[in-house]
Amino acid sequence: MGLFPRYPADPASVYAAAAETEAKLKPLGALRGAVKSQHAQAVAASSNGMVVPPLMGALDPVIRVCEAVLQSGAYSAGCIRFWGDAITTYNTGVDGLNRRYEEAVGDGFGQTAPSLWDYLGGGRAGEYVDDLRAHQVDLAAAKAALIGQLEREEQTLDGTLDDEATRVTGWLDRGASDASVLALVRAGAMPLSVVDIFPGIDFSGIDMAALSRRLLVQGRSGFLDPAQFPTAESARKLLDLLREDGVPPADYGPLLQRYWLLTATEKAGIYLDGWDPSQGADANLGNLVASYDYYGELFLNNPDFQWAGMASMIGPTFAGGMFDLQLLRQLGDIAST
Known part of the structure; x- marks a missing residue:
């Protein structure tokens, strides 16, 4: 065990809790997607004079109820994942402190002990005891100085973790707001499907190119899942943001493909995600x-x-x-x- 212990909770269990929360939302997301697809098909049919415009909004209450629950669940999962990231950052910092201490121990804290054989060979045996004592004093001082420095750095890590805990607690207590959702998205704690789930939030202030790089570093490239966008309109909203920020087209190719598939199937009056050839x-x-x-x-x-x-x-x-x-x-x- 190192000089400083890791945080008691395993980040993996925290991330699992976030993923489990999102998994429970999938049936509701599918319902919302089906209703929004019907709405998109109705809009396309209306342009051809096939549907009376007032009828297109008949299912809007269902969409609003689904979105309210999805927003709450996605936001909670994002807060949980953000806390997992905070723990990971703390543990990484603690591991670094412990590594520095162990390296210092192996290096004798930068102090070289006097060699008895050198003193015997040089006819200075009487000086050895005094020099050894002086070395031990220097060694203790160097060790104490390093531990003091590491403890101060650990206190900074601990304080930062406490601040993040306070922030997450506040977010959960107050519920989702534009500012908190945007903060979670910037931190890479929420999938990019939030652009569709939170239609009332302006995401144009987020640097999508920087966020894409961050998600890649975090191992969350799957946060851009084309299947989470049920309509061409929802996919187009994110595509516009990605293009405006100069994200390479190759990075969002699958989303672009889904956009055109949705565009065609909506015009044809087909629910893409309900099309199962195996039936x-x-x-x-x-x-x-x-x-x-x-x-x-x-x-x-x-x-x-x-x-x-x-x-x-x-x-x-x-x-x-x-x-x-x-x-x-x-x-x-x-x-x-």
């Missing part, structure tokens, strides 16, 4: 029809998109092949019983 052709009939209808609409609105027109024409044949394959599988299942 078979029957379950996806609506998606199949919507896809090829969308191709046809693309061609009619943009005659240069001949590929879209051709895709719309062959769509029924392609879909028919899917149903044929499904029928063969069903016949195989029947034959095997």
Whole structure:
């Protein structure tokens, strides 16, 4: 054991608590995503005169309730993770102090002990005892000076940890505010999906390029998860922030791809995250029809998109092949019983 102990709580358990909190929010996030996707599809349909505008806001109360709970949970998880980072910083500092002390012990605290053999060989045996005592005094003084310095530095670390504990406690007591959410995001304690979860907060003051680098150093590159953005509008909001701050496109490529997928599926009237090909052709009939209808609409609105027109024409044949394959599988299942 070193000169100074680590903080009693293991940061890994603190991080696990934050992750567990976020995991419990996933079903609610999925519900909100589905409702927002329906809303986005309604907006797209409204532009074509298919939906009466007042009906587009019919599910807004559901979105607001989901967002309130998601905001509270995501904020709590961010506070917990921030505390875990504070403990990690403290432990790293303590480890450094202990390492310096152990290195000093191995180096004799910078003091060289007198060698008896040198004194015997030089005919100065009578001086050895006095020089040894002087060395011991110097050694004790050097050791005490180092310990004193390390203790002062440990007190600084301890004070900083206390300050962070007070800050986190205050954040949790007062609840989420623009300032506290922005502070947590800057610290790398919250996923970038907060840009969507907290639509009322202005995130433009955050240096996204610096934050991306920070998340990479923290091992949290997964904090930019495209799947957490349920609509093209939500993905576009973060994309704009990343572009404005000069984040390399390669760093947000998956999010950009999802943005265009969401843009197309919303216009086609398809809920992207509910599209599961493994459910078979029957379950996806609506998606199949919507896809090829969308191709046809693309061609009619943009005659240069001949590929879209051709895709719309062959769509029924392609879909028919899917149903044929499904029928063969069903016949195989029947034959095997």
